[in-house]
Amino acid sequence: MMRxxxxxxxxxxxxxxxxxxxxxxxxxxFIGDPLSSLxxxxxxxxxxxxxxLPDGQKEYKYHLKKLDPSCVHYWIVNQEGIITGYRYxxxxxxxx
Numbered sequence: 010m011m012r013x014x015x016x017x018x019x020x021x022x023x024x025x026x027x028x029x030x031x032x033x034x035x036x037x038x039f040i041g042d043p044l045s046s047l048x049x050x051x052x053x054x055x056x057x058x059x060x061x062l063p064d065g066q067k068e069y070k071y072h073l074k075k076l077d078p079s080c081v082h083y084w085i086v087n088q089e090g091i092i093t094g095y096r097y098x099x100x101x102x103x104x105x
Contacts, residue, residue, distance in 0.1 A: 012020060019056055024033045031102075032082075032097055032101040036082070036095045036097075038075060039084075039092050039095070040090065040092050040094060040095070041092065042079060042091070043090050043091055043092070044069065044084060044086045044090050044091070044092055045090065047084070047092075050076070052070060052073055052076075053072065053084075056069040056070055056071055057070045057071060057072045058070045062085070065088055066085055066086060066087050066088070066093060067085075067086050068083050068084070068085055068086075069083065069084045069086060070082075070083050071083075071084075073087065073101065075090075076102075077101065077102070078099075079098075079099030079100045080097065080098075080099040080100055080101040081097060081098045081099055081101075082095065082096075082097045082101060083095060083096045085099065
C-alpha cells in the first residue's frame with residue numbers, strides 16, 4: 010500500500026511540474042504579428058508606458074501584477090506596428 014502511495018505522489022509531482030510553461034513559450038509566437046493582435050487579451054489592452062528606442066522602434070511596457078507583482082513584460086514594436094521582440098523582468102511564469 011505504501012509503495013502505491015509513493016508512486017501516486019511521484020506521478021502527481023511530475024504532472025504538476027509539466028503544467029507550467031515558460032514565458033518564452035507564451036511570447037515567441039507573437040513575434041511577427043501586429044501589436045493590435047494582442048488587444049483581444051485583457052492583460053495587453055493598455056500599456057503602462059511606451060518608450061521610443063534609439064533605433065526608432067517602440068517598447069510597450071506592461072506590469073502584469075495579477076501574474077506576479079514583480080512581472081513586467083515589454084513588447085518591442087517596429088514603425089509598422091509589428092512585434093519584433095520582447096523582454097521581461099521579474100517572475101513571469103504563466104500556467105497553462
